[in-house]
Amino acid sequence: MGMTMTQKILAKHAGLESVTEGQLIKAKLDMVLGNDITSPVAINEFNKNGFTDVFDKSKISLVMDHFTPNKDIKAAIQCQQCRNFADKYDIVNFYDVGNVGIEHALLPEKGLVVPSDCVIGADSHTCTYGALGAFSTGVGSTDMAAGMATGEAWFKVPGAIKFNLTGELNKWVSGKDVILHIIGMIGVDGALYQSMEFSGEGLKNLSMDDRLCMANMAIEAGAKNGIFEVDEVTLDYVKGRTDRTFETFKADHDAHYNRIIDIDLSAIKSTVAFPHLPENTKTIDEVGKIKIDQVVIGSCTNGRYSDLETAAAVVKGKKVAKGVRAIVIPATQQIYLDALRNGLLEIFVEAGMVVSAPTCGPCLGGHMGILAPHERAVSTTNRNFVGRMGDTTSEVYLASPAIAAASALTGYISDVED
Secondary structure, three states: OEEOOOHHHHEEEEEEEEOOOOOOEEEOOOEEEEOOOHHHHHHHHHHOOOOOOOOOOEEEEEEEEEEEOOHHHHHOOEEEEEEEEHHHHOOOEEEEOOEEOOHHHHHHOOOOOOOEEEEEEEEEEEEHHHHHHOOEOOOOOHHHHHHHHOEEEEOHHHHOOOOOOEEOOOOOOOOHHHHHHHHHHHHOOOOOOEEEEEEEEEHHHHOHHHHHHHHHHHHHHHHOHHHHHHHEEEEEEEOOOOOOOOOOOOOOEEEEOOEEEEEEHHHHOOOOEEEOOOOOOEEEOOOOOOOOOOEEEEEEHOOOOOHHHHHHHHHOOOOOOOOEEEEEEEEEEEHHHHHHHOOOHHHHHHHOEEEEOOOOOOHOOOOOOOEEOOOOOEEEOOOOOOOEEEOOOEEEEEHHHHHHHHHHHHHOOOOOOO
């Protein structure tokens, strides 16, 4: 029987001709990722187990993005521990305040992940890199420690769901709406420990930013990973970002899929996930009038340049509604700089929004926008669990940058007015 894209990548990295669903394998790693929250735990395990060196100083990335610039003493100590580890082992890809970015936006931008790579990261949204045709998945900090030391990790080979994409997105509809639509359809456990594999003739109509957003949220459907078939869009994105050589893999025609789901992109409407699960979705015309207190546009899901460009197009020449706090967080320093040079930041500030340095910030209830009791936020982030962004009585509504920006202008969850 043939193999899926994910299975081919895992077989290659395990040194095997083929693998099958459920098989336990040990695979070689191309990148091991950690951030300022998860890396200290991994570093402690690394030291406790007596490791004295890393497997490859160029294949480890430590990104100080969650609580930076440091929000308190504990956050400062965590970053200090990572900084000391990076200095001791001469870690090439160490990113701190001033040259940092939200990890899952930064690594693709820097060309640190390419098609067919095998990547683990001590962060659940490491599945983002599947947008580039890589196998990438989140792991615990102990696995990260072992990966840094040995360059290998154990996996159970996942089965797969195939998403056959057709059509083209309508105006103001984005990859965020597609993935929310899918999660609403199959549920937060609908792809449990499976690979979500995206292909089809509609693939060419999704930008790399759309794909990065969709792969990022594969974990919200319970998936082991999300992965997109490599095409010209992928190759154009990777070109100039790396000098590494790489293979590309397509699924075999006889690959086994546990489900095949057809998705007509042209039929998808702007979609909002209501509290307190990403599967609790409604299309924008089903929402009703829901008053909000805050809007967040950013995160590893929707803090890329095209996301900011969309938001700026919606709010240009207008003002944020009275009583609404609108926060914009460019995902990397380069995105911040591009937005600055092209006038987007000026548009945001003139609209009454605040612009932050790159950080995960409010997405995980860290800083830069915590919610008080009973407050509501529309956010372009990826999770809306109870207490995710602040008080346990607060509510988070997940949406695209277009819907978030439109909602900031009205004070209610709103569609874009053309």
